[in-house]
Amino acid sequence: MSSYLEGRLTHRPLFYRIRPHCDCTSFAGEFALNLPQTRPSSRIFYGWYVLGASFLILFVSSGAAFSFGVMFKPMIADLGWSRSAISSAFFLNMSVYAFSLIITGKLYDRYGPKWVIVFSTICFSAGYVSIATVNSLSQFLLFYGVISAAGLGGTTIPIFAALVSKWFEKSRGLAISLALSGACLGQFVLVPLFTTFVLRYGWRKSYVWIGLITLVVNIVLALTVLRADPDELGIKPYGWKDSGQQDVKPGSSQHGEVRDLNFSQAIRTPSFWLFLVVMFICGSGDFLVTTHLVPMVTDYGISPSTGGHMLAWFGLMALPGILLAGPASDLIGTKIPIALTFTLRVALFLMVLKYHSAVSFYIFSLLFGLTFLVTAPLTPVLVGRLYGLSYVGILSGFITTIHHLGGGFWAYMGGVIFDKTGSYSLAFSISAVMALAAVIGMLLIKEERHAP
Template sequence: MPKFRRHHNRTHRVFYGWYVVAASFAILFLTGSASTIIGVMIKPIGDDFGWSRTSISSAIFVNMAVYALSLIITGRLYDRFGPKWVIAGSTVLFAAGFALMATMDSLWQFLLYYGVIAAAGFGGTTVPIFGSLMGRWFDKWKGLAASLALAGNCLGQFLLIPVFSDLIDGSGWRITSLWIAGLCGAVGLVLTLTVIRGDPGQLGLKAYGADSGKQSAMKKLGRAAAVVEEPRGAAAPALAPAAVAARPRDLTLLEAMRTPALWLYTFVMFVCGSGDNFVTTHLVPMVTDYGVSTSVASNMLAWLGLISLAGILVAGPVSDAIGYKIPIAITFAMRVVVFAILLKYQGIVPFWVFSVSFGFTVLVTAPLTPMLVRTLYGVTHIGFISGFIVTVHMIGGGLWAYLAGIIFDNTGDYRLAFWISLGFAAAAAVAMLLIREKRHLPKEGSTGTGPRADT
């Protein structure tokens, strides 16, 4: 192994992390479409079984709740064992859930197969895990790397949703479920087992840009900290306090919970998830309720996914330049505007405007969340802390998709759901601006389990 590592460092001109980016892109290309296809399946499944939107939305709520809980587990496993086996095991569960969906004939089976089994697989095969993975492989350009990897989620939704929609029309939702299971299972496992590596150190490498970043930091440290002179004959010189303070200990989740920033951002992500999943779940049925064809409605959902690619490609480099909270706050201000437009106007043109505009905001937080966590709390517990935050995001998404179904069944439309979403988006924009985007330090003497962290 040592010989291989030396040879690897000497001969590979392309940093291996870019192969990890490419593999992550391909996996997310498939899971991105699979995670949103349920919005196209709502009416066909409801027509086959006579289920209300509340009933179908209940399975989506269970799915998101289990997904949220699985993120905590996979985040912890990720920190302890690395992503390779977490992603591989999750891929098996994800594929099994969709394969079993093809056999279901009752609501409890839908709740189990899609709501529990597939959801458990989602936890290790979607955006949060891969965003954290980019944080391990890249020190420089980490925002760009995360954006490129997560772009697969958007392109998959854009290119595959129309294909799966046509397959549903031609062969039914059961055959479509089998295709999703086969593609995601086969491709995901092959790429995970052959390409994905959890840490540059496994190949004798360092994170991209780590050396240059360390050199820059040492130059600054050299100007700020002096070596304390010791009497002649002392064992070794000691660093001045400034040098010791330059390398703070990373915060644990419990310590992060004692800072206002975590709870502000957790609220923001709850709102983010509620808006994301509400729209991606109910957009197609809502638009078809106004007489738009299923094919056109599916294309709206597909374009929503494509435009979300533009959002994350812009967010990554911009965040590298100006930080994370301003881009995120702007996306929620945009949501206020697009929700207001949809409440004022209904029709095929307003629906297209809404789909494209909302799409730009959907995945902005995906690459930025682990990076913001790293900035605030350090890298040691990035998976666990990010998993907690995204867990709340998913619970918000599942709960609001379910409540929107109840609102529809009781009022006949989604207007009240959109009004509430507008108010939440405005509150999230304000909350984001209140976050102090700086490194949070543990209280002096803290070991990670006791005293309060710096706020």
């Protein structure tokens, strides 16, 4: 029997053979060491789980952030504030949020996404729940303008665009677009839900529930699913080709020819400053519309419920825009898609200045929504192409900071202009001119790898 067994084993591969006089422990060790180390080919790439978790966090966080538009008039009616006063809180919120992106970008580059998202979510949720207790503008400025805004920086698009970009080598633009589409669907699904909740239960209870839902969803996904990059699991990015590629170290490029540019080097290039101006203009248009769309359409006799649905469809139409932007950047670069979005915005701003019917406002909401998040997946893609991926977190974070400073400032000025003139016409006229300037600025950017 033993000779038969020995004969059978000699025809087995090396890792099945038992050496003479080998004890069970050494055999087990040799067996384990000699097992093939490749994973089953049918195993799902872990980057898809990261993408899915990013989608869900953005779904909730986006719906929560854009609930401000439907709270606007109910809070004014309840607390007696002017539009410029409540818009000042939004300006402060965007300013704090914008600067928090720089901090979260640095923390993300150093420590990874998990704990940045956890602590940011706690801060954001605490601010939203506390809003339910406000009775003065100073309290609202503190809870909404500072506390929740500081937490928002670690739970929104820039962090997840940078995160997903590290998991995908092939079709990076498409992967980022898929993850960020969660923000579009979150706005589409949750804004009408929050509108109904506000009309039925009031804005105070709504803020409490939004804060609690965000807290649970974000923390669970951050702790159980998210990972910083493929290296954490000992794997390569999706689509990585072994031949001719090496692991990227900080300060080096994938091709080993041009070093990646850090922040101090990138700001010395004209393309960086051109893109900053474009993104300031982009943010100004984005948040003027998302903040004042519902108040503006109700000024023309449209119901708050219909206005909320316009804002929701605005968010949904961002989905095809963001899904087209990623693949388009993979094929033709980022300049043309971004320039086209601002060209469309010029026409839309001019249209809404002349036509004020429900149909024209729906057209405006749908088509402006199409342009809303185009720059979100393209910003880290463009940064990577111009300066490399080593410092994509801090560079994208700073660019998005300028974007949101522009958004907060112009949303505030929209309220001031309304209080002074009784309409939004002047604000939309200036926005049309700025959008045209953004088209020109985008076309002047050199979309090529920049050297230090």
